[in-house]
Each structure stands twice: as C-alpha cells, then as structure tokens.
Amino acid sequence: MNDFKALKQRAYECNMELVKQQLVIRTFGNASCLDRERKVFAIKPSGIPYEDLRPDKFVIVDLNNNIIEGDYKPSSDTKTHTVLYNHFPLIGGIVHTHSTYAVAWAQAMKPIPVYGTTHADHLSLDIPCTKVISDAAILGDYEIETGNLIVETFKTLSYEEIQMVLVACHGPFTWGETPEKAVYNSIMLEELAKMACITMQINPGAGRIKQTLIIKHYERKHGKNAYYGQDTGQNK
Numbered sequence: 001m002n003d004f005k006a007l008k009q010r011a012y013e014c015n016m017e018l019v020k021q022q023l024v025i026r027t028f029g030n031a032s033c034l035d036r037e038r039k040v041f042a043i044k045p046s047g048i049p050y051e052d053l054r055p056d057k058f059v060i061v062d063l064n065n066n067i068i069e070g071d072y073k074p075s076s077d078t079k080t081h082t083v084l085y086n087h088f089p090l091i092g093g094i095v096h097t098h099s100t101y102a103v104a105w106a107q108a109m110k111p112i113p114v115y116g117t118t119h120a121d122h123l124s125l126d127i128p129c130t131k132v133i134s135d136a137a138i139l140g141d142y143e144i145e146t147g148n149l150i151v152e153t154f155k156t157l158s159y160e161e162i163q164m165v166l167v168a169c170h171g172p173f174t175w176g177e178t179p180e181k182a183v184y185n186s187i188m189l190e191e192l193a194k195m196a197c198i199t200m201q202i203n204p205g206a207g208r209i210k211q212t213l214i215i216k217h218y219e220r221k222h223g224k225n226a227y228y229g230q231d232t233g234q235n236k
Helices: 005-020 078-087 100-108 135-139 142-156 179-202 211-222
Strands: 030-035 040-043 059-062 067-069 093-096 164-167 171-176
Touching: 005 030, 005 040, 005 093, 005 179, 030 078, 030 179, 040 078, 059 078, 078 093, 078 142, 078 171, 093 179, 100 164, 100 171, 100 179, 135 142, 142 164, 164 179, 171 179
Parallel strands: none
Antiparallel strands: 030 040, 030 093, 040 059, 059 067, 093 171, 164 171
C-alpha cells in the first residue's frame, strides 16, 4: 500500500498558509502538491471549509485524474491542476485562489503591467491574462478547458519565468518548482495586483517603467550575474 501521509501533510500546510496570508476564505481556492516520481498529487477536498481541514482529508489523484486515495471528492479544480502538471514538466505545486486584487484584474480581463521595481524584482514581463473562455469550452469539460486555456496562453511565454496567470473572468493560478514556491507566488501576485490597482487609482495614465530599470531589477536577482542576497540564495 502506498504511503501518502507526507504528501498530504505538505499539501495541508500549503493550504493553511493561504489562510494565514488571507488569500482564501470559506471554501474558495486550493493548493496541490505533486510527487512527480509517483505521478500523483495531493489536493484539497471540495467544499470543505479550511477550519475543518486535516491532512487525512486530502485526496490523492494521479495524472490521468483517477482518485488513488481519499474519502472525499477532490477540488472541483482538480482537472485544471492535472492539465498544468502534464504540460509544465518542471513544476511541483499549483495554487488557485480568489484573492481580491488578483481576481479584480482577472474580472477586468487585463494583464498586470510592470508599473514598478517591486514587480520587476520578480518578473520582467506583465502578468498575463488569458482570453475569455469560449462557450464550447464552458459547456464541455470546463476544468480541463480552463487548464488548456492557460497552456495556450503560455505558448509564447515561459512558464518557468512567469509562474502566475490570471484566468479572465475567473481568478489567479500560480505554480512553482515546489508547492511552497507556488504559495509564495500567490502571495506576490496578490501584492503586485494590489499595488498596480492603487497605482492606477492615483494616476490612471501611469505607464510601465522604462525597460532599463526593469532589466536591472530583474537581472540583479535572477540573471546569470545576480548579486542580490547572500551566498545561501535567500530572498528578500
């Protein structure tokens, strides 16, 4: 019998960090944790309030959307997670939230521009927004098609560099090499979305900062000659 206790515990801790960071409320949102060697992931059960979660309530799903272990239905977004795991081979965790500012940008169907160096410290490009999902996709296998929509958005973008996306009319998804990194990216996405929203309120005509400044801030943390931080690689 497979022992998924550690995988479930890790997924549980990531979901509870979303609560701690005030990125989720009630039953909204989910985080999953992948074991790529065993080709399975642990994900939050559907419709269970966060305060009622326990590690043993998490569901183990394989990369063909088969439930391997669990007494509960997995998150309704499970198939979207599966699509991303199958198409983005270097990721180990996915987070979906309904955090206020990121959702606001998704509902506005707008990418988040690089308005300042805080954004450039993490990304040298705008945070992308998908196109609006088609009626056929909505009436088909909606969650799979949501994943396909994200994959389509990244046909010309690097999922390794840009580890976040806004699904138009819906909300944000983030991912990372680890589930903890996916959570971190959700925290940063919400903060960048908030800063961008306030920037537009103060100055509706604000534009992206100049490219030299974007490159400087991104490269000093992520470039081949990066000099930010200590030798241990710790982040600000």
